Amino acid sequence: MAADNDKTSTMLDTSQIYTGNAFTNVDFDRLGRQVGFVSIPHSPHSDAWGVTQVPIAVIANGKGPTVVIEGGNHGDEYEGPIAIGELARDLDPGLIQGRLILMPANNVHAVLAALRTSPVDGLNFNRVWPGDVMGTITEQIAAYVSQRIFPMADAFLDLHSGGSSLDILPSAIIEPTDDPDLHRRSVAAVKAFDAPYNVVISNLGDKRTATATACAAGLVTVGTEMRGGGTVSLDALAICRRGVRNVLAHLGVIEGETKSDTERPVLELAGPPAYVYAPIEGVFEPFHANGETVSAGQPAGRIHRIWDLTAQPLTLHYGIDGIVYGRRHPGRVSPGNCCVVVASPYGKHT
Numbered sequence: 001m002a003a004d005n006d007k008t009s010t011m012l013d014t015s016q017i018y019t020g021n022a023f024t025n026v027d028f029d030r031l032g033r034q035v036g037f038v039s040i041p042h043s044p045h046s047d048a049w050g051v052t053q054v055p056i057a058v059i060a061n062g063k064g065p066t067v068v069i070e071g072g073n074h075g076d077e078y079e080g081p082i083a084i085g086e087l088a089r090d091l092d093p094g095l096i097q098g099r100l101i102l103m104p105a106n107n108v109h110a111v112l113a114a115l116r117t118s119p120v121d122g123l124n125f126n127r128v129w130p131g132d133v134m135g136t137i138t139e140q141i142a143a144y145v146s147q148r149i150f151p152m153a154d155a156f157l158d159l160h161s162g163g164s165s166l167d168i169l170p171s172a173i174i175e176p177t178d179d180p181d182l183h184r185r186s187v188a189a190v191k192a193f194d195a196p197y198n199v200v201i202s203n204l205g206d207k208r209t210a211t212a213t214a215c216a217a218g219l220v221t222v223g224t225e226m227r228g229g230g231t232v233s234l235d236a237l238a239i240c241r242r243g244v245r246n247v248l249a250h251l252g253v254i255e256g257e258t259k260s261d262t263e264r265p266v267l268e269l270a271g272p273p274a275y276v277y278a279p280i281e282g283v284f285e286p287f288h289a290n291g292e293t294v295s296a297g298q299p300a301g302r303i304h305r306i307w308d309l310t311a312q313p314l315t316l317h318y319g320i321d322g323i324v325y326g327r328r329h330p331g332r333v334s335p336g337n338c339c340v341v342v343a344s345p346y347g348k349h350t
């Protein structure tokens with residue numbers, strides 16, 4: 001009995017009926033291609049009776065799984081939204097089996113402002129899940145997706161990049177779950193993406209994310225990190241375009257070879273030692289490029305206080321063995337900023 005209660009407490013209640021007041025001009029049960037909006041009443045100073053419009057496309061045909069593909073969870077990450085837009089416009093509905101729900105700009109106010117977080121309520125869309133129909137606009141959008149969209153879905157792809165503050169190795173991401181069968185199916189879908197790296201990322205255990213919520217709802221879940229720096233990376237965009245189609249082929253939605261690369265090792269960000277944080281203000285000089293092999297205790301870089309000729313640079317050190325997975329993009333750092341992240345073989349340190 002106790003075990004049942006424990007399990008229930010970690011599961012998203014997908015039987016909960018959406019009670020918010022969003023409305024949409026797409027019909028989730030109609031076949032073919034539809035493009036429209038999820039509209040959520042939103043009443044700022046400049047628009048008393050307006051709505052926040054979240055773009056959505058539905059492409060459905062035949063019989064098959066429902067796959068939700070999200071982009072623009074953060075508004076300064078571009079490879080995923082570009083790939084989703086191309087699918088929405090170019091995919092022939094007659095060539096799919098199942099249903100695609102395509103949402104390229106879910107954190108729409110942040111997307112329009114090209115910011116990570118929403119300029120309306122200051123919230124990080126990926127730290128408010130499963131959302132709240134009685135909350136701010138960012139929380140209301142998350143609640144719509146978790147309560148209205150996820151119960152229709154079998155699989156969820158959440159296409160991130162590093163954003164303005166990070167540059168990350170292009171990779172497909174595994175969200176941790178306690179459900180071994182779901183873990184196995186998500187790992188297979190992540191490997192099918194065929195990115196250069198497959199990485200387990202728990203966000204230091206934070207469950208307020210879209211992918212953690214999708215896992216709790218029992219969806220096969222695939223994330224990505226596609227470089228970053230607030231720009232569009234040519235190689236990452238090609239990997240993302242191909243990877244999304246590879247996963248759709250793996251799930252049986254479109255025709256295609258399945259690319260499941262079982263040889264490629266799975267990596268993870270193994271908790272706090274994976275992260276090198278700045279303890280002081282300054283300019284961070286990294287010592288290694290992304291992809292280089294490093295070890296615990298080795299100097300990772302140093303922080304220069306360039307305005308103070310009497311100050312020696314402060315050397316920072318890696319906390320774990322692995323490869324440099326991501327680095328801070330801007331040179332300027334403040335206390336607590338993440339300077340470097342190291343990925344290790346999955347299961348070696350945890």
Ligand code: CA
Pocket residue numbers: 074077160161162163
């Ligand atoms: Ca992101």
